[in-house]
Amino acid sequence: MDFNVSADPAHVVEFRKEVAAWMAEQFAGYEHLRWSASWSTREDQDEYKFRRGLAGKLGAKGWLFPIYPKKYGGADLTIDHQMVLETELFKYGLNLSHVFYTLARIVAPVLIRWGTEEQKSEFLEPITRAQICVWQVLTEPHGGSDIANCQTKAIRDGDDYVVNGQKVMVGHHLPPDYLWTLVCTTPGGKRHENLAWLHVPANLPGITIQHMHMMMGIKNSVFFDNVRVPAKYLIGGENNGWKVASTHMELEHGGDGRIAADPLIERVVEYCRSTHIDGKPIMEDPRVRDLIAEMTIELNTLRRFNQLIYWRRFAKKPHPYGGPQQRYYQRMLRLRNGERLQAIMGADALEQNLSVNEVVDFEYAVRTGPGQLHGGGTLDTDRLIFARRLGLGRPTTEKAPETD
Secondary structure, X not given: OOOOOOOOOHHHHHHHHHHHHHHHHHOOOOOOOOOXXXXXXXXXXXXXHHHHHHHHHHHHOOOOOOOOOHHHOOXXXXXXXXXXXXXXXXXXXXXXXXXXXXXXHHHHHHXXXXXXXXXXXXXXXXXXXXXXXXXXXXXXXXXXXXXXXXOOEEEEEOOEEEEEEEEEEEOOXXXXXXXXEEEEOOOOOOOOOOEEEEEEEOOOOOEEEEEEEEOOEEEEEEEEEEEEEXXXXXEOOOOOHHHHHHHHHHHHHXXXXXXXXXXXXXXXXXXXXXXXXXXXXXXXXXXXXHHHXXXXXXXXHHHHHHXXXXXXXXXXXXXXXXXXXXXXXXXXXXXXXXXXXXXXXXHHHHOOOOOOOXXXXXHHHHHHHHHOOOOOOOHHHHHHHHHHHHOOOOOOOOOOOOOO
């Protein structure tokens, strides 16, 4: 007699068995490796080759975006199937959004929302099947949080846009196939109505990419020098870029949600059990246990934030302030956890360890705690969006843009 209890319907149970067996086959020989979510800042080619290969195999089955139609690179499955894929992949320390860094989790929904049928047919499948890498290039030398004050110009000339300008602190160490960017099409025009969104092939003449070595790892400057971009790469229509940008930013600012948990706490516990001072594991120190308890509570709170946003997104239940709320909490938590790691580990927390065998690179977690406070907009940006959507100081509340 089978006493196993499952909330899944029979067809989902069978799908879970299929996925689990497939995952076990893909990871055979790699079981000792525990992949890091922060891989894009690291330059380990073994990890890159494995993850890009795995993403390609998932994409070929339509499993990276399982609820999308097959014609767009999906599998015509349900959210239940997507949850199975998320949870089974998480057993190996990964999630669908970051198997291979393609920016697909943002680009694909934006194309679904704003792309023409011709653009969806041409652009979506290479993205959802992890065949290409896309960089988000928004920040400019004069500032980043106020992206509406865009200085990169794209002037229409026949069937092309001629693009000139510079973006900074973008991408990572792996070369892009496309640049996903906001440009100004009407210099001097009305704010928010003078912008356009372009999906730019990165191999066009006039594009130059230069590395920037920063606290967060390798970023880049991208220069556009009379780059002729065919008009078919315009997403959302002429001077409609701010609406496209709003959808993009909602996803970037936590509006997409997530199922997987942060593996940090597991690694901290392992470290504290295996590291001894005066012959005793440091886990026996009550101060260390207090810090671990604080980390556990807050990381689990963050996970619940992510899961709630994920559910509301796919259930089409409005949650206007969920994204900025989650993002603000996450960034402050990363800062606090960096301080806790230093309190627990001392100098060990500052030793750079880029081993592919590590789920969490402690040094990276400490170093990027302060740095990530500004990525994709400052903390003030999160607070401002949060306040507007609660209706604080305004006669009406601001609605969140649609993301799917």
